[in-house]
Each structure stands twice: as C-alpha cells, then as structure tokens.
Amino acid sequence: MHRSLVSRLLALVAITLFITACGSNPAAITSDPSPVAPLKGSETTTTNPRDEQRLAMHPSTVGDIDAHRDVPFYQISGTIDPQGLTWQAQQTLTFVNHSGAALDRLYFRLYPNLPDMGGDLSISSAQINGVAALVQYEADRYIARLDFPAPIAIDATTTVTLDFVTTVPNEGGADLFGTLYFDGQSISLPTAYPLLANTQGGDWDLAIPNSNGDLVTSPVAMYDVTTTIPNTYTLVSTGTTTTTSPTETTQTVRVVSGLQRDFMLFVTSNPYVSAVVDGTTINMYYPNNDIDSANLALGYASAALRVFNTTIGQYPYNELDMVTSNSGSFEGIEYPGILLYSQDYFNTQPDFEDLVVHEVGHQWFYNVIGNDVQQRAWVDESLTTYTQVLYADAVHGIDAGRKQIQMFSTDYDQIRDTSDDLKLDSPIDTIGEDTYSLITYYKGALYIDAIRSQIGEQAFAQALKTYYADNRYAIVDGTAFVAAAQSACDCDIQPLYNQWVLGE
Numbered sequence: 223m224h225r226s227l228v229s230r231l232l233a234l235v236a237i238t239l240f241i242t243a244c245g246s247n248p249a250a251i252t253s254d255p256s257p258v259a260p261l262k263g264s265e266t267t268t269t270n271p272r273d274e275q276r277l278a279m280h281p282s283t284v285g286d287i288d289a290h291r292d293v294p295f296y297q298i299s300g301t302i303d304p305q306g307l308t309w310q311a312q313q314t315l316t317f318v319n320h321s322g323a324a325l326d327r328l329y330f331r332l333y334p335n336l337p338d339m340g341g342d343l344s345i346s347s348a349q350i351n352g353v354a355a356l357v358q359y360e361a362d363r364y365i366a367r368l369d370f371p372a373p374i375a376i377d378a379t380t381t382v383t384l385d386f387v388t389t390v391p392n393e394g395g396a397d398l399f400g401t402l403y404f405d406g407q408s409i410s411l412p413t414a415y416p417l418l419a420n421t422q423g424g425d426w427d428l429a430i431p432n433s434n435g436d437l438v439t440s441p442v443a444m445y446d447v448t449t450t451i452p453n454t455y456t457l458v459s460t461g462t463t464t465t466t467s468p469t470e471t472t473q474t475v476r477v478v479s480g481l482q483r484d485f486m487l488f489v490t491s492n493p494y495v496s497a498v499v500d501g502t503t504i505n506m507y508y509p510n511n512d513i514d515s516a517n518l519a520l521g522y523a524s525a526a527l528r529v530f531n532t533t534i535g536q537y538p539y540n541e542l543d544m545v546t547s548n549s550g551s552f553e554g555i556e557y558p559g560i561l562l563y564s565q566d567y568f569n570t571q572p573d574f575e576d577l578v579v580h581e582v583g584h585q586w587f588y589n590v591i592g593n594d595v596q597q598r599a600w601v602d603e604s605l606t607t608y609t610q611v612l613y614a615d616a617v618h619g620i621d622a623g624r625k626q627i628q629m630f631s632t633d634y635d636q637i638r639d640t641s642d643d644l645k646l647d648s649p650i651d652t653i654g655e656d657t658y659s660l661i662t663y664y665k666g667a668l669y670i671d672a673i674r675s676q677i678g679e680q681a682f683a684q685a686l687k688t689y690y691a692d693n694r695y696a697i698v699d700g701t702a703f704v705a706a707a708q709s710a711c712d713c714d715i716q717p718l719y720n721q722w723v724l725g726e
C-alpha cells in the first residue's frame with residue numbers, strides 16, 4: 223500500500239524532470255530523483271526501481287512503463303577504463319518466465335566473444351536467486367549456460383547476478399565488425415553485457431549471428447545502469463542520465479533506458495551539439511572539432527525525427543544520441559536510442575544525409591517495432607530504407623522522393639531477374655554479402671512502394687500509423703504490415719506479398 227502513493231510521487235518527480243530536460247541538456251541534469259534501494263524480492267519494499275524508467279520516456283509515452291512492468295529488468299553497475307580497454311561490472315537480471323515452458327537452464331549471449339567483434343566477455347561469478355551457480359561456455363564462448371538446481375516454473379520470477387569484464391580491441395578495426403572498439407577518443411560498448419538469449423516453448427535461439435547484417439534480436443527490456451568513468455570523458459548511452467556524481471578524478475553516472483531492445487554504452491572525449499525536437503533532445507557528439515558537419519548531421523536528424531513523428535508516430539523516448547567511431551569498418555549502425563556513424567563517413571560522402579536519416583528511421587523499425595534481424599532482416603530494412611523516401615517527400619519535395627525510388631530501382635536492377643534475385647523472405651545466411659543490401663534494402667523498399675502505388679496516398683499514410691500503433695514494443699514478421707495496409711485500404715494486397723516476399 224505504500225507502493226501506489228510513492229509511485230504517484232515518483233511520477234510527479236518524473237514529469238518535473240521532463241520539463242527541465244526539454245529546456246536543457248539532459249546530460250547536465252544532476253538533480254536526484256529520490257534514489258531507491260534495489261528491489262530484493264520482498265513485497266514490503268516501499269517502491270520499485272522500475273518506476274524511474276519513466277524518466278527516459280517521452281511525456282506522451284510515460285504510461286508505457288506501467289503497461290510493460292514485467293519485461294526483463296537489467297541492473298548493471300560498473301567501471302569503464304577507456305585506456306585499459308575494459309568495462310568491469312556486476313549485472314542483476316530480474317525476469318519472469320514467459321517462455322511458455324518450465325526452464326531447467328538459462329543461456330546468455332556474449333556478443334564481444336564473436337570472432338568478428340575481436341573482444342572478450344568473461345563472467346567471473348554467477349548467482350541464481352542468491353545461490354552460487356556454475357557458468358559453462360558453449361559455441362566458442364558466444365554462449366554462457368547456467369543450469370538450475372530446480373526448473374523455473376512458467377510465470378515464476380528469477381534473479382540472476384553475473385560479475386563480468388568486457389575487453390574491447392583498439393586496433394585492426396577495419397577487419398572487424400568494428401562497433402566494439404576504442405579509437406583513441408571514444409570507447410564503444412554495444413551489447414557488451416550478458417544478454418539473455420531468446421526462448422520460446424522451451425526452445426532456445428543460440429544460432430551464431432551472421433555479421434553481414436544486424437546481430438541482435440531481443441524483446442524490449444528495461445536497463446538501469448550505473449557507470450564510473452574518468453572525468454575527462456562523457457558517458458553517452460541508450461536512455462537518459464538521471465544522476466551524475468563527480469569526484470576529483472571520476473564521475474559516476476546513472477542511466478535509465480525506458481523500454482528498449484538492447485543497451486549501448488559509449489564513453490567519449492568528443493564535444494557535442496544539441497537540439498530539441500517535439501520534446502526529444504538530440505545530441506550529436508562529433509570528431510575532429512568539425513562543428514559544421516555536426517550541425518549538418520544534427521539538422522538532418524532533427525528534420526527526420528519531426529517527419530517520422532508526424533508520418534509514423536511519436537518517438538517514445540526523451541533522448542536520441544548520435545556518435546562516431548573511427549574503426550573504419552561500417553557506415554552507420556542503429557542501437558536503441560543511440561546511432562553510431564563511421565568517422566570516415568562523417569560528412570565526407572554525398573549520401574551522408576541519407577545515412578543519417580536511415581539510422582534515425584531504424585528507431586521506429588528495429589527498435590520500437592522489432593523483428594528477427596537474422597531470419598527476416600528485410601522487415602525492418604525495407605521500411606527503414608523507405609523512411610528515406612518519407613523524409614525526401616517531406617523535406618525536399620515529392621520529386622526528391624521519386625528520385626530515391628529511382629536510385630533503389632537502379633541498384634536492384636543489377637540483379638533483378640537473375641539467379642541472385644532472391645525473395646525478400648530469405649534468411650541472411652542464404653544471401654550473398656554483395657547482394658544483401660540490394661535485396662534487403664532496395665528490393666524491400668520497392669516492395670513498400672508497390673504497396674503505396676496500389677493502395678494510394680491516403681491509405682498508405684494510414685497504414686504507416688496503424689502499423690506503428692498496433693505493434694509498438696512487439697516483435698513482428700512481414701504479415702503485420704500487410705494487415706495494417708489492408709485495414710487502411712479495405713483491399714487485398716496479398717498478391718504483392720506473395721510476389722515480392724514469398725517469391726511466388
């Protein structure tokens with residue numbers, strides 16, 4: 223009975239902080255939203271740390287936290303040493319067994335141990351519900367397995383505590399996936415903690431991901447992450463900073479994520495520029511003191527956010543960060559609430575605007591609406607590539623939108639009707655590295671444009687909104703957009719799906 227009163231008080235604190243955040247840089251917020259003791263499984267606890275997750279949400283979506291209270295909850299506390307290339311931390315994961323089957327073991331994915339990442343994640347100790355447990359590595363240490371003394375019942379809550387150290391590479395970036403890296407200015411830590419593997423009906427998805435595309439498919443979760451860093455660096459991450467506690471040489475930063483599919487940490491000595499769009503703060507941390515390029519990128523991202531808020535639906539978080547890395551391996555990669563761009567590519571390429579817009583679009587398609595990025599990468603890439611058209615239509619005019627389509631068509635024509643031309647519904651493992659983007663991005667976007675042509679402007683506009691409203695925080699396949707489009711047009715687009723997606 224204490225809980226409801228305290229919750230309401232915390233909600234008021236949250237709303238007050240949102241107002242503050244809209245008028246200033248959230249990284250500078252140091253007010254403490256009444257710290258609470260970690261939940262230890264006791265019903266007599268007066269408050270729940272999940273309440274503070276509201277601090278990361280846009281004012282219009284704060285209620286989404288209460289609607290998703292039993293998603294996995296990661297509480298991580300540790301220290302990043304950029305020069306030492308390490309993140310040493312303790313993670314406590316609290317989760318409810320919604321898999322539909324009793325579980326006699328748990329699997330965690332250790333992405334830094336993938337050969338393409340070139341890093342290391344080692345777990346030094348583990349506890350399940352407070353009892354010491356043995357960690358067994360599988361799949362060349364990509365998987366960590368913990369056996370339970372007794373099976374976890376369906377809908378039972380379990381707590382797993384893991385002590386771990388993640389080490390990142392600082393050379394050879396061009397030969398690696400390149401996202402886990404220290405480039406001399408910034409240490410980048412994407413999915414650098416033990417991430418619970420996906421399970422359904424007792425089956426675990428332990429497949430080693432193909433690094434031609436995105437790596438992480440995961441249900442939405444909440445993250446509460448406290449990190450100590452040298453005070454010569456700034457912490458950037460998924461979510462929003464709630465408190466910063468400085469000492470003479472360090473600062474300890476606490477971040478809450480809100481509802482996100484993954485958590486990315488980034489620590490940098492680069493400066494930043496900011497803008498506020500529709501209540502969301504966008505921060506661009508830029509390299510080489512190139513503030514002109516930073517402002518350009520910030521402008522593209524601001525316009526994109528405004529367009530997608532209107533045409534698709536409100537971005538549900540109060541912050542979006544953009545950072546660069548100089549590993550030399552990729553152009554841009556989306557993470558929940560944070561976009562990673564290649565320093566090489568940063569305003570040196572003619573399609574830099576498209577790249578910025580594309581990664582912003584992924585926040586709607588990949589993060590808020592999830593899909594299996596290895597088995598059905600086209601589901602998010604087709605719509606995300608199409609956000610470049612939505613942006614061009616709104617910012618540069620309808621002719622610019624058609625020019626985007628023409629570019630996609632020219633690219634896809636390289637393989638159209640050849641033996642390399644696969645149906646959209648092709649797992650990443652079956653697509654060649656050279657043709658992956660032609661099929662998944664460009665053929666995918668042309669499929670979306672074919673739907674637009676058939677159902678017309680008004681129905682297409684409604685389909686985007688319905689798709690987003692109906693599937694936020696879910697994991698979908700390609701049939702969800704068909705359903706949204708058909709409900710908007712009251713017509714049959716199944717033949718298009720059969721042709722483009724199923725190859726029939």
Ligand SMILES: [Zn+2]
Pocket residue numbers: 580584603606
């Ligand atoms: Zn993409």
